Amino acid sequence: MADAPQIPDEAEVRARWGGFAWTAENAAQARTVIARYPEGRQQSAVMPLLDLAQRQVGAETNTQGWLPIPVIEYVAAQLDMPFMRAYEVATFYTMYNLAPVGRFHVQVCGTTPCMLRGSDDVLDACYKRGLKKGATTADGLFTLTEVECLGACANAPMVQINDDNYEDLTFETMTAILDDLAAGKQPKIGPQIDRQTSAPEGGPTATKAMVHENHDYRGEW
Numbered sequence: 001m002a003d004a005p006q007i008p009d010e011a012e013v014r015a016r017w018g019g020f021a022w023t024a025e026n027a028a029q030a031r032t033v034i035a036r037y038p039e040g041r042q043q044s045a046v047m048p049l050l051d052l053a054q055r056q057v058g059a060e061t062n063t064q065g066w067l068p069i070p071v072i073e074y075v076a077a078q079l080d081m082p083f084m085r086a087y088e089v090a091t092f093y094t095m096y097n098l099a100p101v102g103r104f105h106v107q108v109c110g111t112t113p114c115m116l117r118g119s120d121d122v123l124d125a126c127y128k129r130g131l132k133k134g135a136t137t138a139d140g141l142f143t144l145t146e147v148e149c150l151g152a153c154a155n156a157p158m159v160q161i162n163d164d165n166y167e168d169l170t171f172e173t174m175t176a177i178l179d180d181l182a183a184g185k186q187p188k189i190g191p192q193i194d195r196q197t198s199a200p201e202g203g204p205t206a207t208k209a210m211v212h213e214n215h216d217y218r219g220e221w
């Protein structure tokens, strides 16, 4: 089960984020996003604007960002919608963080396919490095969250770290990924075994001619 966030103390949060406003660049981006929707339907932009706001908070805190209540209020006001409607969206999707996270937000999928394929080993690798579910490491580097299916079950077990997926994990490969990130290196994104996306390990076993071109098989049937 995904963990429920602990929403930080509001007075402290208001003192820090009560004056939130878009940067000039993000203000322009917000206008671009809102303009994608028909007149009177600007509330449809709530998801991309909440994401944009979270990224701005992240840039200002050198983390992956989160959505303090005053920031959600700011987005709701821009879209002329009740705060509660924007808050409902922010609390529904795990892509929005309702509490501060670290530089790397490690989201481990613990749903059945990943669990059967070894998500406990992935979590063990996290624990061994000092990560704890629902917490950020003292150095501010890692926040660990267990989440529900992230839609990459064919490559289970997997984690999402910031905007990237790391797949076909073992205890060893997950440890190596965390070590690389802590050392300021970019680990290989995607499958950690020899396969292209979700193709069979070692290469395709059927329709091999499709690997290098959009091959037309119809004449061979």
Ligand code: FES
Pocket: 109, 110, 111, 112, 113, 114, 115, 148, 149, 150, 151, 152, 153, 156, 157, 158
């Ligand atoms: S169960 Fe883990 S990605 Fe679907």
